[in-house]
Amino acid sequence: MINYTLKIENLSKWFGNKIIFYKVSGEWNKPGIYGVAGPNGSGKSTLVKIVAGLNSQSAGKLEHIVDNSPVEPELWHNLTGFASPYIVLYDEFSALENIEFIFKIRGVKANYELANELLSHFSLYHRRKDPVKAYSSGMKQRLKIIAAVMHSPPLIILDEPTANLDNEGKDRVYEVVEKLSNDTIIFLATNEKHEIQMCEKTINILEHKRD
Amino acid sequence: MEKAFWLFKKDIASELRTRYAINAQVMFIVVTISVILFSIGNEKITNYLAGGLFWVVVFFTAMSGLSRAFVSEEERGTSFTLQLIASPSTVLGGKLLFNLILVFSMNLIIAFLYSALFETFVIKNLPLFITAFILGNTGTGIAATLIAAIIAKANTKGTLYPVLSFPILLPLFLTLVEVTKQSMDGSTFSDVSPELAVLVCYIGIMSVAGFMLFDFIWKD
Numbered sequence: 001m002i003n004y005t006l007k008i009e010n011l012s013k014w015f016g017n018k019i020i021f022y023k024v025s026g027e028w029n030k031p032g033i034y035g036v037a038g039p040n041g042s043g044k045s046t047l048v049k050i051v052a053g054l055n056s057q058s059a060g061k062l063e064h065i066v067d068n069s070p071v072e073p074e075l076w077h078n079l080t081g082f083a084s085p086y087i088v089l090y091d092e093f094s095a096l097e098n099i100e101f102i103f104k105i106r107g108v109k110a111n112y113e114l115a116n117e118l119l120s121h122f123s124l125y126h127r128r129k130d131p132v133k134a135y136s137s138g139m140k141q142r143l144k145i146i147a148a149v150m151h152s153p154p155l156i157i158l159d160e161p162t163a164n165l166d167n168e169g170k171d172r173v174y175e176v177v178e179k180l181s182n183d184t185i186i187f188l189a190t191n192e193k194h195e196i197q198m199c200e201k202t203i204n205i206l207e208h209k210r211d
Numbered sequence: 212m213e214k215a216f217w218l219f220k221k222d223i224a225s226e227l228r229t230r231y232a233i234n235a236q237v238m239f240i241v242v243t244i245s246v247i248l249f250s251i252g253n254e255k256i257t258n259y260l261a262g263g264l265f266w267v268v269v270f271f272t273a274m275s276g277l278s279r280a281f282v283s284e285e286e287r288g289t290s291f292t293l294q295l296i297a298s299p300s301t302v303l304g305g306k307l308l309f310n311l312i313l314v315f316s317m318n319l320i321i322a323f324l325y326s327a328l329f330e331t332f333v334i335k336n337l338p339l340f341i342t343a344f345i346l347g348n349t350g351t352g353i354a355a356t357l358i359a360a361i362i363a364k365a366n367t368k369g370t371l372y373p374v375l376s377f378p379i380l381l382p383l384f385l386t387l388v389e390v391t392k393q394s395m396d397g398s399t400f401s402d403v404s405p406e407l408a409v410l411v412c413y414i415g416i417m418s419v420a421g422f423m424l425f426d427f428i429w430k431d
Contacts, residue, residue, distance in 0.1 A: 080295070
């Protein structure tokens with residue numbers, strides 16, 4: 001297992017005159033579930049997108065550190081897994097093809113055993129060869145979670161991971177999250193009370209607002 | 212490089228299933244060449260004009276399909292997915308390879324149809340024309356890929372692409388028209404060495420600029 005730390009210092013984001021969040025700081029190096037809480041539109045997704053390298057911050061410092069050395073932003077994608085309702089997979093391909101392309105494009109060793117295990121766990125194994133466009137929104141959400149965790153990254157970011165899921169689907173996600181949290185840092189951006197209660201520590205975005 | 216090749220394979224597989232770019236480009240080639248043929252009727256156009264029109268068709272065919280590499284990712288919402296699984300250099304490498312294959316395939320079709328349908332399109336120095344054709348396709352592919360990445364996030368992609376491409380591709384196409392003219396006259400390689408040097412430099416500059424700037428273009 002790699003020695004991984006996520007460090008953010010005074011991270012701030014604003015769009016024009018509107019401050020989304022101001023001076024968020026923290027350091028995470030122990031496996032566990034950590035929360036990002038706040039109501040809709042508060043900036044949870046913006047914060048986790050910045051952590052994943054999808055957006056840039058307006059001010060502050062963000063570092064993904066491996067073995068005490070900061071990793072270049074070009075390589076962050078293999079340290080993180082990210083699932084959210086606004087991530088879209090290639091719907092002309094089947095689940096298996098999506099999984100294969102993601103492994104190969106990432107350039108990581110493909111772990112099809114884990115991918116198949118996850119497909120079975122999320123009840124997608126029997127539909128693995130069907131094109132994703134034929135999936136329901138809940139099935140797509142489950143596949144996105146598989147795509148986010150199957151390369152075993154040290155940091156997994158789940159932004160509203162149970163959106164579009166029924167109760168059974170939610171339970172399956174919680175089981176995977178609990179299991180992975182033994183050796184992975186998991187960021188859970190959510191406004192569901194039950195999910196916030198699962199977190200060891202939570203960043204409340206509302207505490208980082210400024211007029 | 213292997214990662215870029217897999218992204219290219221993903222794009223080829225996606226294109227063969229969705230036909231985003233291929234259909235648009237093939238239809239464009241057929242329509243444009245038909246319009247040119249109808250408009251000249253029984254008139255006999257000069258070989259210089261035929262050569263110039265050849266590159267006009269190449270330019271607009273490129274404009275009709277090469278932006279799809281990035282625009283389709285943006286329109287379908289998969290560009291975040293791509294950012295999450297690949298480094299910017301992998302994305303540029305894969306998309307560039309896809310566009311180069313596409314531009315070469317389409318331009319080969321144009322060259323074939325042109326040779327068959329325009330009797331004044333006669334090249335006396337074929338190796339020189341083939342060299343210009345290869346350099347021209349490479350330059351077009353690189354420049355068009357970079358511009359596609361720039362316009363992909365804009366609201367008016369369709370209009371912006373040819374407008375932004377025109378000044379960037381103009382030096383390339385002016386040189387290509389000149390080399391084509393020379394190859395029709397039977398000039399030798401040494402006669403057009405300055406033009407060939409311009410084409411090589413254009414490719415070099417666009418490649419270096421692409422790999423240096425793509426990081427900034429690709430992220431928000």
